[in-house]
Amino acid sequence: MDYLVELNAEQRRAVEHGCADLNDAAPLLIIAGAGSGKTNTLAHRVAHLVVSGADPRRIMLLTFSRRAVVEMQRRVERIMTKALGPNAGAMADALAWSGTFHAMGARLLREYAPDIGLEPAFTIHDRQDSADLMNLVRHDLDFSKMEKRFPMKDTCLAIYSRAVNAETPLGEVLGGVFPWCAEWEIELQRLFGAYVEAKQNQNVLDYDDLLLYWAQMMLVPALADDLSDRFDHVLIDEYQDTNRLQASILLNFKPTGRGLTVVGDDAQSIYSFRAATVRNILDFPGHFTPKAELITLEQNYRSTQPILAAANAVIDLASERFTKNLWSGRASSDLPALVNVADDNAQAGYIVENILANREAGQRLKSQAVLFRTSSHSATLEVELTRRNIPFVKFGGLKFLEAAHIKDVLAVLRWAHNLRDRVAGFRVAQLLPGIGPGTAAKLLDGITESGSAAAGLHGFRPPAAAAAHWQDFVETMSTLHLGAAGWPSELDLACRWYLPFMEQRFEDALQRQTDLTQLAQIAASYPTRERFLTELTLDPPDATSDQAGPPLLDEDYLILSTIHSAKGQEWSSVFVLNVVDGCIPSDLGVGSTPEIEEERRLLYVAMTRAKDQLHLMVPQRFFTHGQRSLGDRHVYAQRTRFIPNAMTTHFQSRYWPRAQSASAAARSIRAPIDMKARMRGMWGSS
Numbered sequence: 001m002d003y004l005v006e007l008n009a010e011q012r013r014a015v016e017h018g019c020a021d022l023n024d025a026a027p028l029l030i031i032a033g034a035g036s037g038k039t040n041t042l043a044h045r046v047a048h049l050v051v052s053g054a055d056p057r058r059i060m061l062l063t064f065s066r067r068a069v070v071e072m073q074r075r076v077e078r079i080m081t082k083a084l085g086p087n088a089g090a091m092a093d094a095l096a097w098s099g100t101f102h103a104m105g106a107r108l109l110r111e112y113a114p115d116i117g118l119e120p121a122f123t124i125h126d127r128q129d130s131a132d133l134m135n136l137v138r139h140d141l142d143f144s145k146m147e148k149r150f151p152m153k154d155t156c157l158a159i160y161s162r163a164v165n166a167e168t169p170l171g172e173v174l175g176g177v178f179p180w181c182a183e184w185e186i187e188l189q190r191l192f193g194a195y196v197e198a199k200q201n202q203n204v205l206d207y208d209d210l211l212l213y214w215a216q217m218m219l220v221p222a223l224a225d226d227l228s229d230r231f232d233h234v235l236i237d238e239y240q241d242t243n244r245l246q247a248s249i250l251l252n253f254k255p256t257g258r259g260l261t262v263v264g265d266d267a268q269s270i271y272s273f274r275a276a277t278v279r280n281i282l283d284f285p286g287h288f289t290p291k292a293e294l295i296t297l298e299q300n301y302r303s304t305q306p307i308l309a310a311a312n313a314v315i316d317l318a319s320e321r322f323t324k325n326l327w328s329g330r331a332s333s334d335l336p337a338l339v340n341v342a343d344d345n346a347q348a349g350y351i352v353e354n355i356l357a358n359r360e361a362g363q364r365l366k367s368q369a370v371l372f373r374t375s376s377h378s379a380t381l382e383v384e385l386t387r388r389n390i391p392f393v394k395f396g397g398l399k400f401l402e403a404a405h406i407k408d409v410l411a412v413l414r415w416a417h418n419l420r421d422r423v424a425g426f427r428v429a430q431l432l433p434g435i436g437p438g439t440a441a442k443l444l445d446g447i448t449e450s451g452s453a454a455a456g457l458h459g460f461r462p463p464a465a466a467a468a469h470w471q472d473f474v475e476t477m478s479t480l481h482l483g484a485a486g487w488p489s490e491l492d493l494a495c496r497w498y499l500p501f502m503e504q505r506f507e508d509a510l511q512r513q514t515d516l517t518q519l520a521q522i523a524a525s526y527p528t529r530e531r532f533l534t535e536l537t538l539d540p541p542d543a544t545s546d547q548a549g550p551p552l553l554d555e556d557y558l559i560l561s562t563i564h565s566a567k568g569q570e571w572s573s574v575f576v577l578n579v580v581d582g583c584i585p586s587d588l589g590v591g592s593t594p595e596i597e598e599e600r601r602l603l604y605v606a607m608t609r610a611k612d613q614l615h616l617m618v619p620q621r622f623f624t625h626g627q628r629s630l631g632d633r634h635v636y637a638q639r640t641r642f643i644p645n646a647m648t649t650h651f652q653s654r655y656w657p658r659a660q661s662a663s664a665a666a667r668s669i670r671a672p673i674d675m676k677a678r679m680r681g682m683w684g685s686s
């Protein structure tokens, strides 16, 4: 096979593993450092399985994000084309079961809903909806009034989510991760009980439920057998960032491990705040008898040798590590840069200048990326990019769907789909003038009791202010509920109904209207309302330089991304913002050793995204955008502790702007220094 020639011996062994006898592939673990070709090997393996005769419809491919899924499918198709020619397209399309854990869970649950006592028309709550429902329940139980200190809705949701995903008792989660909430254990238990009940009554699932129900389903032997029979091969990338629930799904899915391939790198485990555990990958080989086949990869094909050496040096100081250091054959005389700048503005200036110079030299904007610890860190840069007319797409920041007007329209559709979904119902009903939470609740109760949209709505006497809109509202909701308009015309109907309310609510309604047009375009690519709602909720498009629009698909644009969202990707040039203590490691995560270690791995992930150029930005002062302990202000900064002096030999030091003396640089300071903040910045106390 031509495509196997591209691989090194170990990669090839991984790709060919078990392909001689497809029904008897022992479990396989590929564990290796960044850029060693893990994802590439996985794509080759999928292609090779299919070329060797495996049925693509019986392969499940689990990746971390929608973007990763699309990228993987593209790679698989390209490889298969070499072996199968024009047939490859159809074969790749038949790989229908590829997606994130959550998306695959949602699909299986719809299909198996009747077997597990779920109603198939369930709607899915995103984090914001879940927090809203948590809040409704909190109010119902009067906890919000009880005492001011009772945890806020987002904290409640975080605690709940943590307990579910880590499969850990509440008390332990509180003691370990949320000690300041431990005194509320009994109330939280009641709250969570009521929250679960509310979800059931309303036939909604939150993100965690998609895993939880799936895991539960795997405990039913008949269903687990059924699923195991349905899929011959299950392959997972980025296994180091799965949590216990996901591992238990997998191990019950393929209890013998036959046909199971997992891929990961313990040095890149960066999601423990979502209860991911690196133990999953470390425990994998020993879980099966006979043991899983273990393959390690040692060559990095991504980065130049100096970039890799610097990244290796950073991760070498990690306290616990399994994967070995990599080597790279890509020589270069260019050391990665530690760029000293005065502040946020200078940081943005340096980046823009270098990005434009790179573009002059032939690098597309798309092959360059700016990475940061927290979404708000890129604010100044975004302003500068906009001013200089440089288009960009931001990953991991504000999502298209988080814009209020988009959420409103989707709530209309979601409510029509599942009238028991109270969060959606509340949102929609309160769009009407004169309807507040109290009236909305009565309306929703009425609908739940009568069990019919039309009857529930018709039977309701609206307050006077809403009377003029009532007839139209009832007709629209009834049509949508019955699905009478058909998909995707339903979206147009919802938008048409919503438009007058949008015009009243938002000054920039005209701009928002173009978003609705874009939403309609997106909708047209989904076969049904249900698929549209599910998949959009699970993986919404990212925001662009227009703030709320979906990505500009064909144009050239710069990538702005949180480090977390940059996982698995690579760019020719990478700029990392604020490589200073307080940002990396974040001042929110500098308590325990495990937290610090995770921040170190985060820096390693950021550095290993770069192929040819790496710039670590070190501002002398940085602006804390609403950071919990500091508020909005400038604080003095020091280079991250993860790059101590002894390590600087791996870098070239740059000062920018070059010609400016220190005093000239100081003149660009635009806000007065706050000494108190400086102290806090240095010692982290208040």
Ligand code: ATP
Pocket: 006, 007, 008, 011, 032, 033, 034, 035, 036, 037, 038, 039, 040, 041, 265, 268, 300, 301, 302, 567, 568, 569, 570, 608
């Ligand atoms: P990460 O840990 O960041 O997810 P990874 O181990 O998954 O990285 P890939 O993204 O698969 O690595 O590969 C990194 C780069 O190396 C890609 O550009 C890929 O095409 C290239 N590559 C992988 N294997 C080879 C090979 N044998 N020969 C040439 N290039 C390769």
Ligand code: MG
Pocket: 038, 039, 040, 237, 568
């Ligand atoms: Mg990868």
